[in-house]
Amino acid sequence: MKRHAVAVSNYITAFIIIISLNFLLPRLMPGNPLQAIYGEEALIAMTPELKAELISRFGLDKSLCEQFFNYLMNLCQGDLGYSYYYNAPVFEVILGALPWTILLVGAALVLSTTLGAVLGVEAGWRRGRAGDKVLLAGLMVLNGFPDFFIGMLLLLIFGVMLNILPLSGAVSPYANLTGVALLWDIFKHLLLPLSALTLAGITGSFLLTRNTMIGVLRSPFVLTARAKGLSPAAIRYRHAGRNSLLPVVTRAGVMAGRMATGVLFVEMVFSYPGLGHLVNTALTARDYPVLQGVFLVITVSVLTINLFTDILYTRLDPRVSYAY
Amino acid sequence: MLEIHDLRVAYGNKNILNGIDLSIRQGETLAVIGESGVGKTTLGLCIAGLVQGKVSGQVLFQGMDLLKLSEQDLNKMRWNRFSLVLQNVENVLNPVMTIIKQVTEPIVEHGIRKKKYAVEKAVEVLSRAGVPSSRYEAYPHQLSGGERQRAMIAMALANDPEFIILDEPTASLDTLTRLEILKLLREVGRDRALLVITHDISAAAKLGDNIAVLYGGKLLEKGPAKEILTAPCHPYTRGLLRSYPNMTTVKDLQGIKGRLEIPQKGCCFYPRCTQAVDICREEHPPIARKGECYLACHRGGIVPLLQLKDINVNYGPVAAVKGANIKVYEGETMAMVGESGSGKSSLAYSIMGITKSFSGSIYLDGSKVKKRSKEFFRRVQMVFQNPAESISHRHNVLQAVREPLDIQNLGCDGERKEKVRRALDEVQLSSDDEFLSQYPYHLSGGEVQRVAVARALILKPAVIVADEPTSALDASVQAKVLKLLMELQQNRGLGILFITHDIALARKISDRITVMQAGEIVEEGPAERLITRPGHSYTRALLEAAPDMDFIEQEQNGVDLRESSLSSCSFLAKN
Numbered sequence: 063m064k065r066h067a068v069a070v071s072n073y074i075t076a077f078i079i080i081i082s083l084n085f086l087l088p089r090l091m092p093g094n095p096l097q098a099i100y101g102e103e104a105l106i107a108m109t110p111e112l113k114a115e116l117i118s119r120f121g122l123d124k125s126l127c128e129q130f131f132n133y134l135m136n137l138c139q140g141d142l143g144y145s146y147y148y149n150a151p152v153f154e155v156i157l158g159a160l161p162w163t164i165l166l167v168g169a170a171l172v173l174s175t176t177l178g179a180v181l182g183v184e185a186g187w188r189r190g191r192a193g194d195k196v197l198l199a200g201l202m203v204l205n206g207f208p209d210f211f212i213g214m215l216l217l218l219i220f221g222v223m224l225n226i227l228p229l230s231g232a233v234s235p236y237a238n239l240t241g242v243a244l245l246w247d248i249f250k251h252l253l254l255p256l257s258a259l260t261l262a263g264i265t266g267s268f269l270l271t272r273n274t275m276i277g278v279l280r281s282p283f284v285l286t287a288r289a290k291g292l293s294p295a296a297i298r299y300r301h302a303g304r305n306s307l308l309p310v311v312t313r314a315g316v317m318a319g320r321m322a323t324g325v326l327f328v329e330m331v332f333s334y335p336g337l338g339h340l341v342n343t344a345l346t347a348r349d350y351p352v353l354q355g356v357f358l359v360i361t362v363s364v365l366t367i368n369l370f371t372d373i374l375y376t377r378l379d380p381r382v383s384y385a386y
Numbered sequence: 387m388l389e390i391h392d393l394r395v396a397y398g399n400k401n402i403l404n405g406i407d408l409s410i411r412q413g414e415t416l417a418v419i420g421e422s423g424v425g426k427t428t429l430g431l432c433i434a435g436l437v438q439g440k441v442s443g444q445v446l447f448q449g450m451d452l453l454k455l456s457e458q459d460l461n462k463m464r465w466n467r468f469s470l471v472l473q474n475v476e477n478v479l480n481p482v483m484t485i486i487k488q489v490t491e492p493i494v495e496h497g498i499r500k501k502k503y504a505v506e507k508a509v510e511v512l513s514r515a516g517v518p519s520s521r522y523e524a525y526p527h528q529l530s531g532g533e534r535q536r537a538m539i540a541m542a543l544a545n546d547p548e549f550i551i552l553d554e555p556t557a558s559l560d561t562l563t564r565l566e567i568l569k570l571l572r573e574v575g576r577d578r579a580l581l582v583i584t585h586d587i588s589a590a591a592k593l594g595d596n597i598a599v600l601y602g603g604k605l606l607e608k609g610p611a612k613e614i615l616t617a618p619c620h621p622y623t624r625g626l627l628r629s630y631p632n633m634t635t636v637k638d639l640q641g642i643k644g645r646l647e648i649p650q651k652g653c654c655f656y657p658r659c660t661q662a663v664d665i666c667r668e669e670h671p672p673i674a675r676k677g678e679c680y681l682a683c684h685r686g687g688i689v690p691l692l693q694l695k696d697i698n699v700n701y702g703p704v705a706a707v708k709g710a711n712i713k714v715y716e717g718e719t720m721a722m723v724g725e726s727g728s729g730k731s732s733l734a735y736s737i738m739g740i741t742k743s744f745s746g747s748i749y750l751d752g753s754k755v756k757k758r759s760k761e762f763f764r765r766v767q768m769v770f771q772n773p774a775e776s777i778s779h780r781h782n783v784l785q786a787v788r789e790p791l792d793i794q795n796l797g798c799d800g801e802r803k804e805k806v807r808r809a810l811d812e813v814q815l816s817s818d819d820e821f822l823s824q825y826p827y828h829l830s831g832g833e834v835q836r837v838a839v840a841r842a843l844i845l846k847p848a849v850i851v852a853d854e855p856t857s858a859l860d861a862s863v864q865a866k867v868l869k870l871l872m873e874l875q876q877n878r879g880l881g882i883l884f885i886t887h888d889i890a891l892a893r894k895i896s897d898r899i900t901v902m903q904a905g906e907i908v909e910e911g912p913a914e915r916l917i918t919r920p921g922h923s924y925t926r927a928l929l930e931a932a933p934d935m936d937f938i939e940q941e942q943n944g945v946d947l948r949e950s951s952l953s954s955c956s957f958l959a960k961n
Contacts (some may be wrong), residue, residue: 235477282478289434290492290541291464301480308840379482380525 070158073369080361084354087134125380140166142358143351147344152355155340160359164335165248166329167321170256175314181264182271182305183308185295189276198272201265209262216254217331227254230333255332259325263317267310274306281305308379315371319364387412387579388433388549393443395425395432395603396634402428402439404603404654407673411595415580417594417611418628419587423646425603426583427473430551433581435460447549468549471540474557479526480491486512486522489541496545515540515570524859532563539570549579556589562959568592589629591615599623602654603857604670609679616912619676619687621717621879622655636893636914637719643877652738653684654829660879661685661716690752691881692737692766693847697746699714699732699905706745708905714849717879719872721913723928724902727818730826730885731771733902734853737883738768751848760794777826778843783810784822787841792961809840815868827930832863839867843874849881857886868895890932893917901925 110156117123125134142152144340181201183192191343221229228234239247246289278284279302287301326338333339337356342351375382388410396401407735410416420426431437433445435452438876444454447468455715472478479488486508493504515536521529529537533553555571556564558869564586571580571593581592588900591611599622607620618624621814622770627635633642644658649667653659656666664778681687694713699707707729714720722730736744739758748755750765762843767790770776777786784806792800795816807817815821815837826834835855852871856864872895874880892899899916901909901924909922920926932958 101836184407282472283480285431285436286470286472286478287480289464291461291466291468292491293461294493296491296495300483304482305480337906381481383528 069369069372073365076365077362080358080365081134082130084358085362086132094199130146133159139273142355145344145349145352147347147349147352152351154338155352156355156359159337159340161331161333163325163338165323166252166259166334167318167325168335169252170259170325171314171318171321173256174260175267175310175317177260178264178267179271179307179310182268182300183275183306184280185268186272186275186306187298187302189272189279194272197268204261205265207262208327209324210256210331212261212333213255213258216258220254230336246270249317251332251334255328255334258328258331259321263321266317269311269315270297271306272308272311275302278302278305304378306380308375311371311374311378315367319360320368322360322363387414387448388581389444389446390433390444391444393429393432393441393445395437395439395441397578402603403432404670405443406600406603406605408598408608409603410579410581413575413577414578414595415575415582415593415598417582417584418600418886419584419590420599420600421585421626421646424601424837426585426600427553429600430470430583433551434464434468436470441589446930462496465542465545466496466498466546467547468551469545469547469556471535471538471542471550473553474538474555476532477526478538479534481526482625484523485517485529485537489537489544492541492544492657494837498545500548508540508817511540511543512537512945515543516566532559532567534561535563535567536570539567539574547578549581550574551581551583553583554585555884556584556586564589581851587615588632591924592946599626601701602648604654605673605680605682606655607679608673609677613678619679619681620655620695621659621661621688624688624717625658633916634914635916637897638872638894640872640876644844649941654681660691660877668939678888686949688718691750692883693749694737695747695749695754697730697733697736697744697748699741699744701732701743703892705891706905707736708904710746710907711898712883712907712910714881714883715897716848716881717875717895719875719882719884720901721886721896721900722886722902723886723889725887725928727904728889728902729905730902731853732905733881734768734851734885737851739892764794765847766847766849766851767845767847767853769835769838769842769850769855772857772858773831773838774810774826775833776838779826783822783829783837784823784827786837787844790841790845796845805844806840809844809897810837812843812874813840814866821918830863832866835859835863835867836870840872846878849883849886850878851883852888853885855884856891864891871895887915888932889928890934893932901928 090106094279100199140153142156144150145155148155181197185197190192204212217229220227228251232248232361233239233244234247234251237247281302283305284302285295287297292301321335324343325336326336328334329336329338336358343349344356390406390408393403393406393408404458406429409613418426418429428437432441433447433452435455435457441453441717443453447463452463455463463745479485483491486505487506490501490504493499493507498504507520509522513519517533517536517540518574519536521533526534526537536911539552539555542552546602550885552571556567558608559567566603568589580593582590584590595609596608597607597611597614599620601622606622607618609616614623615627618627622642625640628640629642631639642658643660647657649657651669652667653662653670656662659666663685670686671682673680675681676751678686690713691711693930694710696710697710697712698705710729710733712720712722712733720734724730732741732744735741736746737748755762781789784803787806787809788802789807791797796802797805803822806822810817810821815833815836816916826837827836835858839855844915852873856867859867868891873880873881873938875882882895884892884896889899896913897912899909900907901911901916901922903924909916909920909925911921914923920929
């Protein structure tokens, strides 16, 4: 229990630091905090009344401590600020985009990691033989293509030439679908961006698993497993495979954070209304409150995912339970 | 049950096993001993079909050639008919599976029992192997070394195989755990055949019905455990036994010269063998029957260098030696122990031909010595008791040590001087010109005796007859001189007939001891046997008189217990 307490307190510390940074950064920038938050143009367009209201709302006339306290209180109420571009609270804007990204990135992460791991286990087992060489060469070539390029290729082939899958968006607009039809529609829209992301991410976990697998196959316990007369599949997955998983899980945790923003290109190509798309729009419109909100959401989710990875570790490898 | 014929394993160009022939009968235990890197583990893995290299020969398991089986057929045999206990190293068990799961696994995988019943069986074998029940659900890293070894033995028993291969089952265990594991293995081996691969010779002695000695991928010797361990024929086996610290043998530890290097041709052991001859460099000897054992050695095992048969020495009416029979083997020390006047020196003199009044025959290298030719003295040299007297005071160190070369007329002046320097180096004396020009009376007792030893060694003799060579020296110098002789024995195979009245000293340096009383040999045997279980009352008397370091107070039936450390014992305080 004490170990868990240490782990959790680590995460709490990290979280407090992140929140403080998110609070301090705009206030540390040269010039007016409002200017930093909203940009010069927005400030010029503002009426003095609005400006005064904003100043009192952010508590800019109060001490830094009080401001921080207010900021925290607002956060607790889900108040992340107000987006002028969308003319809506930042929280709502992000909430509209977040589920799509979670769906896309989550599915892509799970798929690319699983597929990469399975292929890696098989290739590592067959090291140096034809199957391994083909997989290695094929995936290395695939690794050369950026995800948006794969996305464009897929879009061209399946969307434009074959015309069997939708070109953009996450659902068909104004179709008012419900139930299974809605799910099918979501799935059809998801398929192409998901494939692009999965294909782009597969090589990393493949290479990692394959290399770990080659090392693990030399371990004495694999010899023990062989001596026990187990089936090759049992040796491959139950004994060698499971012991090769740890670095792959670590990588998946790291990738989760990266993909939340790295998904931007793919979401642009498919006009998929996720966080990446939102960030892009906010960047071009200099919608700082949204960017700041997205930053907070992503850091918090990366922390959460890391926590989950840590917990998953202990389930995968009993030796890790003391490794905090 | 298991018969191996001409088994060869090679990884690339590297031959690991070069033609092994072995057999294990039902219910029998065979121990394979040898240093690390001689192919022991490969042998075990090869039987189970687990080596990657090129394998040839036959491994007949109940008449079925395991090497010819397909991987699938072999998988059906593995663990059901024979199982392995691999060397207990880190990660020999899957680190992410609990012990009970790993023991259950082969039962379920081979379709012997359904999972529920398999767990019952796993619990049964685990408790039989003495794994505490609290450890069943533990992971391998949570187990101690001994517990892990037990778990592995339990796992090997899971499918009731008829044959188990154990690789170093006692390595890296503390002595108490080791003893328990040995007990367990003896019990396990009662109704099944075991192949125990080990460098732990005591484990081999305790478990093995038979022992095979492996070196350079070849068997050098095999036979009943008792024969191999009490009377090893091969110099390698003798070397292994000598370098193994244990509570039975009494001689100081000695190693085997050189390092593990297998030559391209010839006997695989010849570079480290002290009795190698020309043929040993040419071809590997075939393994052939010798008594109850099988031996691979061109020389027919450790050769006797010097043999004395029915030696009688008479000085007028006084019989100094009566019918003595003694053998000195290559690389061995034979100590002759007895009080002054028991005829030890007379026997030595008769060997060297110093006294003429003796009868009986002396054999050197197997052939009878007719006259003491120069050849004889090139093979046999003597170190006398009193160095100050045995070196002429008219000779300086150079002349004294050089004299044998002068007599044998070997080499030119320069070469002789060079040899003298080397001989002095060998006995750890200075070899500069200043020392060479010293006279015996300039030197200390220890130095003079070492000069005498150098003189005896300069001809590189096979046998040294040493008559009380250290009795004139103080203990620390004596220790130095003896260490030197032991080292020469290890590296050169020097046979030593060591005459001493000090059985405590004999115990430390000799392989065998002869006890002489009033001209008669009353007892002869391996040093450890003679010391621990003396047969003759005279030997017992010598042993009782031998110096020890026990305190007198304790010897007097412990009257002074209050002063001893036992006084703190609560048991004694109550009584």
